[in-house]
Amino acid sequence: MALAMKQDFPALAQMVNGHAVAYLDSAASAQKPQYVIDAMNRVMTEHYSNVHRGVYTFGAKTTVAFESARKKIAQFLNAATEKEIVFTRNATEAINLVAASFGQSLKAGDEIILTELEHHANIVPWYFLKEQTGVVLKVVPIRADRSLDMAAFKKLLGPKTKLVAVTQMSNALGTVVPVAEIAAKAHAVGAKVLVDGSQAVVHLDVDVQKIGCDFYVFTGHKLYGPSGIGVLYGRYEVLNGMPPYQGGGEMIEQVSFDKITFKEPPYRFEAGTPAIVEAIGLGAAIDYMNGLDKKAVHAHERALLQEAEKRLAAIPGVTIFSTAPERAAILSFAIDKVHPHDVATVFDQLGIAVRAGHHCAQPLMKVLGVAATIRASFAVYNTLADVERLAEGVHKVKKLFS
Numbered sequence: 437m438a439l440a441m442k443q444d445f446p447a448l449a450q451m452v453n454g455h456a457v458a459y460l461d462s463a464a465s466a467q468k469p470q471y472v473i474d475a476m477n478r479v480m481t482e483h484y485s486n487v488h489r490g491v492y493t494f495g496a497k498t499t500v501a502f503e504s505a506r507k508k509i510a511q512f513l514n515a516a517t518e519k520e521i522v523f524t525r526n527a528t529e530a531i532n533l534v535a536a537s538f539g540q541s542l543k544a545g546d547e548i549i550l551t552e553l554e555h556h557a558n559i560v561p562w563y564f565l566k567e568q569t570g571v572v573l574k575v576v577p578i579r580a581d582r583s584l585d586m587a588a589f590k591k592l593l594g595p596k597t598k599l600v601a602v603t604q605m606s607n608a609l610g611t612v613v614p615v616a617e618i619a620a621k622a623h624a625v626g627a628k629v630l631v632d633g634s635q636a637v638v639h640l641d642v643d644v645q646k647i648g649c650d651f652y653v654f655t656g657h658k659l660y661g662p663s664g665i666g667v668l669y670g671r672y673e674v675l676n677g678m679p680p681y682q683g684g685g686e687m688i689e690q691v692s693f694d695k696i697t698f699k700e701p702p703y704r705f706e707a708g709t710p711a712i713v714e715a716i717g718l719g720a721a722i723d724y725m726n727g728l729d730k731k732a733v734h735a736h737e738r739a740l741l742q743e744a745e746k747r748l749a750a751i752p753g754v755t756i757f758s759t760a761p762e763r764a765a766i767l768s769f770a771i772d773k774v775h776p777h778d779v780a781t782v783f784d785q786l787g788i789a790v791r792a793g794h795h796c797a798q799p800l801m802k803v804l805g806v807a808a809t810i811r812a813s814f815a816v817y818n819t820l821a822d823v824e825r826l827a828e829g830v831h832k833v834k835k836l837f838s
């Protein structure tokens with residue numbers, strides 16, 4: 437298999453607490469390949485400048501690199517044009533942008549449909565909008581197997597539905613959601629669709645035109661790129677109908693104290709100096725991903741997940757929460773009588789990095805009936821040895837707390 441090896445990621449060559457690091461927290465943030473680090477260093481050491489301004493050589497070179505990152509992202513998502521790609525700080529800001537801007541077209545009584553699987557980033561901005569405008573939030577439940585209840589979704593849809601905002605893949609459970617079907621059903625009642633792809637872009641094939649969504653958001657740092665950069669994809673005619681989000685330089689055409697005219701998308705939504713180096717770094721991360729055999733990567737991640745499930749399910753006292761028929765790269769679990777935070781602390785002593793907590797999904801934790809879970813998440817650089825370490829770690833925790 438033409439797979440990315442651990443050695444592409446310099447941080448993973450280290451020892452942690454006397455052990456080779458088994459990094460199983462990529463769903464929170466992924467490690468960076470040398471390729472991305474080099475691309476970012478090159479901008480700063482060879483031709484750094486602001487973008488869209490200087491006529492001098494550095495300015496032209498940096499602007500070309502910045503705009504070519506936008507093109508790479510458009511291709512990566514199969515957007516119709518790079519004008520549909522807005523740079524944001526992260527997925528959170530992308531959703532806040534849609535809530536603040538598209539949200540202005542909504543009025544009291546209009547309905548927004550969310551799901552129990554959502555990350556707080558796809559809940560709180562809509563709660564703000566509800567407080568401001570009186571829109572009504574409806575929530576699609578999950579089923580006992582932790583897949584989305586599509587029958588319940590269809591029942592919630594109606595003439596008042598103006599937006600469906602849904603994750604394509606749960607960051608807490610790994611559940612994969614049939615977003616194309618959701619988009620088709622939502623459009624049939626005239627609603628717009630926002631898909632949170634923060635996890636999905638890393639582990640699934642994403643094609644925004646096939647999905648048919650109006651908005652798609654993701655965040656750079658989970659896709660092997662830097663932090664501080666995220667993406668809002670918006671279908672051009674939808675973006676073009678939306679008012680600006682923030683005001684400032686870069687987003688205007690003409691400014692006087694009486695009248696201001698704005699640029700077309702995407703620039704209308706990019707006030708101020710953007711995260712230049714980070715955007716170029718995200719473009720490099722996409723180049724890196726494109727250089728891999730995508731099918732092999734997905735098969736590798738599936739194999740790691742299956743092996744981890746098999747190993748953990750065989751250990752008495754382990755409860756696995758990631759049980760939906762369609763799921764990817766994430767294994768959420770608990771060990772009887774041991775607090776998830778204690779598990780993560782013991783794991784750290786063994787050089788194993790996992791996440792313990794509510795995973796920014798408190799409503800989902802409530803549905804699961806727990807305050808927290810332990811989450812192991814898998815990425816392109818993980819190996820079967822990491823899975824082995826995870827299973828051994830669980831055995832050690834059980835001994836320690838028995």
Ligand SMILES: *Cc1c(COP(=O)(O)O)cnc(C)c1O
Nearest residue numbers: 526527528555557607634635655
């Ligand atoms: C991580 C994540 C977010 C938020 O990403 P930020 O980089 O913190 O903005 C939103 N949704 C999902 C599903 C995530 O996994």
